Amino acid sequence: MLNIYLIVDPIINDDSTRGILRVPRCGTHMHSGSCLVQCFSLCRVGLHLLMSTVELKFSRFGFCLGPFLFLNSDSCCRCRLLRSYIHNCCPRGNLLDMVTSRFTRPKGSDGESSPNLYVANCGPAVGLSFDKIESVFSTFGNMRGVYPADESGTRVIVSYLEESSAQAALKALSGHPCKDLGGRVLHIRYSILRPASQVQVNDSVPVYLVASDLKIPGIYLVHDFITSKEEEKLLAAVDNRPWKRLAKRRVQHYGYEFLYETRNVDTKQYLGELPSFVLPILEKISSFPNFVAAGYDTLDQLTVNEYPHGAGLSPHIDTHSAFEGLIFSLSLAGPCIMEFRRYSQGTWLPPLTTSNDVTEEDNDHCSNFTRRIIFLPPRSMLLLSGEARYAWHHYIPHHKVDMVGDNIIRRNSRRVSFTFRKVRAGPCCCDYPQYCDSQR
Numbered sequence: 001m002l003n004i005y006l007i008v009d010p011i012i013n014d015d016s017t018r019g020i021l022r023v024p025r026c027g028t029h030m031h032s033g034s035c036l037v038q039c040f041s042l043c044r045v046g047l048h049l050l051m052s053t054v055e056l057k058f059s060r061f062g063f064c065l066g067p068f069l070f071l072n073s074d075s076c077c078r079c080r081l082l083r084s085y086i087h088n089c090c091p092r093g094n095l096l097d098m099v100t101s102r103f104t105r106p107k108g109s110d111g112e113s114s115p116n117l118y119v120a121n122c123g124p125a126v127g128l129s130f131d132k133i134e135s136v137f138s139t140f141g142n143m144r145g146v147y148p149a150d151e152s153g154t155r156v157i158v159s160y161l162e163e164s165s166a167q168a169a170l171k172a173l174s175g176h177p178c179k180d181l182g183g184r185v186l187h188i189r190y191s192i193l194r195p196a197s198q199v200q201v202n203d204s205v206p207v208y209l210v211a212s213d214l215k216i217p218g219i220y221l222v223h224d225f226i227t228s229k230e231e232e233k234l235l236a237a238v239d240n241r242p243w244k245r246l247a248k249r250r251v252q253h254y255g256y257e258f259l260y261e262t263r264n265v266d267t268k269q270y271l272g273e274l275p276s277f278v279l280p281i282l283e284k285i286s287s288f289p290n291f292v293a294a295g296y297d298t299l300d301q302l303t304v305n306e307y308p309h310g311a312g313l314s315p316h317i318d319t320h321s322a323f324e325g326l327i328f329s330l331s332l333a334g335p336c337i338m339e340f341r342r343y344s345q346g347t348w349l350p351p352l353t354t355s356n357d358v359t360e361e362d363n364d365h366c367s368n369f370t371r372r373i374i375f376l377p378p379r380s381m382l383l384l385s386g387e388a389r390y391a392w393h394h395y396i397p398h399h400k401v402d403m404v405g406d407n408i409i410r411r412n413s414r415r416v417s418f419t420f421r422k423v424r425a426g427p428c429c430c431d432y433p434q435y436c437d438s439q440r
């Protein structure tokens, strides 16, 4: 048995509900083959489970535990063993779902000063190891440690002993390229430690494969809407055309230009008919019962999005006044998951931004929402209509790895989506005025 032991996190030892497992000789994390292993926090249930079985079970794996997300190497037998162990012994299925951070980002602009910093755009998923982050931040004062803020791998909590150290680090490092961290621009806020009572134990949201399981009226998903041959042709066609580069992805617009500054189309700038390579798709779409029922004749706007592997899209509702009620999105090349959010504060709308590929950090002002998640495989066609189109935000998390049931799906390749819409001629008169820019 390796000398694995539990250290109660010094920052949150108020109730001992969280812990960090470390291999003492390795510090907070270590590499084991191709799997990154790092410290992690657990909710009460996870911790209890782990504690009661740690002696018995973990000796088999021979290394320390990390967030499930990073245990993603199929070639590493320890990863596979550990994954199956976690699945078998967590009654709610997925350990990752139970890892809920008690550190939050302040709601206001800067928030109250604290010794803990919430640092976005920073973490193992963007190539910055915890050691590296610690070495840079430790120049500002004595540290308690660096912790994952959530499962994304792109957000961390940097915790100091003194508030003044956090202040100095925030002042020096936030908002401009940090040359010691690969030139990345870190977005830093003070972090709030939520009382234990506010921490949800079961944060688990299943990822569905079938649209009807989402129980959101108006969502349809057709698997294998096109063949692999057709997919190849579509990809070759767009790769032959010029891409427009946004911060985190590339786009092409056909029919009408979509303006990210206003989240609307420029109806004065008609770019011409949709290209001939999408005609077979349009033909198939026109046989959707919903298409016929909605009295559509044609779709006249196409946005092609190319997401590099792991890139996502911030939560948004396609502007009501810009497009009619049916939105078709064809997934190509790589898979992703799409999350739907119904915000309880209906009036909440995302702020206007220069492009809608800002991180969810910049956009996610409201934490009170219902979530549903679906897996979008390549060649599938998603249709958003009715309530799903008008009242639910859709969102592609920035993940390199998605958990779909018991499977770890790696977003190894780029994903290309073709989103077909019809530009709206007059104002929107939908039944969801609280989400409607025409009715505000």
Ligand SMILES: O=C(O)CCC(=O)C(=O)O
Residues within 6 Å of the ligand: 303, 305, 313, 318, 329, 330, 394, 417, 419
């Ligand atoms: O990539 C997708 O499937 C969705 C794209 C999207 O939501 C949009 O362009 O508004």
Ligand SMILES: [Fe+2]
Residues within 6 Å of the ligand: 316, 317, 318, 394
């Ligand atoms: Fe959208």
